[in-house]
Amino acid sequence: MVQAVQRAVRILRELASTGPRLGVTELADRLGVAKPTAHALLRTLEAEGLVVQDRDSSKYQLGPDLVRLGNAYLDTQELRTRSLTWADQLANRTNEAVWVAVLTGDRVLVVHHAFRPEGAVQILEVGSSIPWSTCALGKAIAAFLPADERERLLAPEPAVLTGASVTEPEELASQLKEALRAGYAIEDEESAIGGAGIASPVFDRSGEVVGALGIVGPVDRLLAESARQELAVAVRETARNLSRDLGAPRGAAPRTTKT
Template identity: 60%
Template sequence: MIQSVERAALILKALGSGTPRLGVTEIAERVGLAKPTVHGLLRTLAACELVVQDSDTGKYALGPAVLQLGNAYLDGSELRARSLLWADSLAQRVNEAVWVATLSGTRVIVLHHVFRPDDVVQILEVGAAIPWHACALGHAIAAHDPRREELLSDDLPPLTGLTRTTRPALEEALAEVRRRGYAVEDQEAALGDAGVAAPVFGRDGTPAGAVGVVGPAERLLDPARRDAITLAVRETARALSRDLGAPRSISPHPASPGGSAA
């Protein structure tokens, strides 16, 4: 591993961790490097437009080249490309918003977002990063991910008073995902919001990501609708897994868009 590249990557990850702008001292503390080293790396990253410096505060933020790279990643994502029709069909079927996501480190990254098909004002969440342990999408992926032990060993802070953070609670949740084929989130990432998601598998039989329905908890978790929503999510995930070339043993009964599994 080339040390300078690794250090530059750590700096970019620190700047993308949620705090919009960071000073050299703050970055140095977060990545565990000396300030002169961080300053030199920042100057190089700035020359490549991967970071920008605020002229008033002297603090650094991610630069426009990062957006260009992110868009290129989305354009090249097979999961996202294969999910476009399936996600739209799912949104129409359950009349809710749909997210398709993948796991990056300890966070779920939203690759595709289909708005709820009505006239309500909605915000596009493509690129949003959510701690895996606080959302149904994350649980759906982690339940089958080869790095499950590593994910469970991390420090997992609560996002709300309902976020499951202890290892026993999360192990039980992931075991439940493996038993029933889908994950349910009840106000764990944000109060009032819920999610239902199922894993999407790739050619190698490991999770490529997950597809899920997101929306108000009182609507998604309504007993009168919950069975229909979970069935639709599972069928969509199986169909998308088939399109990605997942082994039949993992995705045995793919569905057709808007239809039922065989």
């Protein structure tokens, strides 16, 4: 690896995760480098529009060109572009908001968000990053990964966002096994109090899981006994259709037997 590039990326990640503003000394300490080195990296990133310096505090924050780069990623992300119509159809069919996500490291990144029809004011969640183990999208992806990748995700201590977040790897492994059998995964207030999700994996032409599609909403509406099975079927069928749109072979789609 090129050390300077690696350090520059670490600066961006530090500003993204612990910002919004950090000084040269703080960033140098976090990177374990001398202040002149951190300052040189920051000036280079600033020249490229990836960070900006606040005039009042002299601290640095993420720059506007990152938005352009992020939008470029979304525009060229095949799963997102292929999912637009299918997500809208699922939102209309279930009357719930729909998220499409990909796995990045140990988190899922929301790449598309179809609003709930006839809902109240809603916040666009594209770009949101969520620990994989706390959401249905992440569990739907993890369940269909190769065994070694799945074990890698299960190895660290699970993230905790609420009192309902699963903290035992054995319980998570059991949930993944059930998702593999059923073709969909469930989130029950694990990332937000009162929130729930139902998601299914999406496959590409190689037959590998490339992301997940699911509905999100209030737990009492999504996981009610009278609605849960019907919603799960709708999510599973839509994910299967999206997978086929991506060229996935029929054998790659999650099974659709009753659960």
